[in-house]
Amino acid sequence: MPALSNNKPSDFDGYWSKTLEELSRLPAAPETELIPIRSAEFATMYGVRLTSIGPYRLFAYLSIPKGNGPFPALYYVPRYGSALEPIPQGSANAKRSRFVTFSLAARGQRNSDQPFSAMFPGLLTEGIDDPWGYVFRGIVADSCRGLEYLLSRPEVDKSRVVAIGNDLALITAALKPGLTHVVCSPGLFYATSDLAPKTRAYPLEEVNDYLRLNPKKREVVHRTLSYFDLRWFAPKVKATTLIMAESPGGLMDGKGLQPLVEGMKAKVEVHQSEHSSYKDGLFSEVWVARQFGFKEAILPEHWQ
Secondary structure, three states, X not given: OOXXXXXXXXXXXXXXXXXXXXXXXXXXOOEEEEOHHHOEOOEEEEEEXXXXXXXXXXXXXXXXXXXXXXXXXXXXXXXXXXXXXOOOOOOOHHHHHOOEEEEEEOOEOOOOOOOOEOOOOOHHHOOOOOOOOOXXXXXXXXXXXXXXXXXXXXXXXEEEEEEEEOHHHHHHHXXXXXXXXXXXXXXXXXXXXXXXXXXXXXXXXXXXXXXXXXXXXXXXHHHHXXXXXXXXXXXXXXXXXXXXXXXXXXXXXXXXXXXXXXHOOOOEEEEEOOOOHHHXXXXXXXXXXXXXXXXXXXXXXXXX
């Protein structure tokens, strides 16, 4: 793979310090509401409202096991898609008997779509011509605010908290303390300016679409994306990390992600996709269970 450009902004740390400072000035003002229809004999489900920068009001699902805690926690950072699920589709609902689960809808996603309703495709380039107005600056703040709230819950075992999801999992771990583990599937912000021109697959094709329509904005778009490059966050991550890479030959396979892995100071493991949602999902579920000291993972029935 050709060498990647080194475009780390000189004010990278300042950009994120100002973003977190802006977040800290806004109280989260949490509101919780019982959701009986999504509760079960082994767990209680709540809807949670939180305030992030903007200010912007967010929604999340919080599930707490019944029994004596504290319990390990699974934080599902905002996914790249319109819908919000209490736990990822296809997961075993029984996981909620073992873990506190917290699934956050970032601004623009359903249940957090007032006053802004995101388009897919389209969200990746919303405001991309201004680093300070780029929607993902707010979304990163949303993810950080979600982690702050989760860690404030007395039911959470602070020694076992994992963020699971896309690039936001790693970015959140770099910006905010408290996560002990991370499962990250890069796909949005790893050397995006270098890799987007090499693919026609979405979501990176959104960047290509935008630049075809706005060729004069190429320089500012690349500058905005440079503030989100996972390579610059990697050294700040302290949590034990599992990187879910693409299958061999993909732009973000184990070899392609090597610069990211080499930049990590925390313990990191890479799993290359086996072209099977079952095999990849099983690897991730077993990895988290073992990291948290469980002999077996709780798996969905169709995997057993």
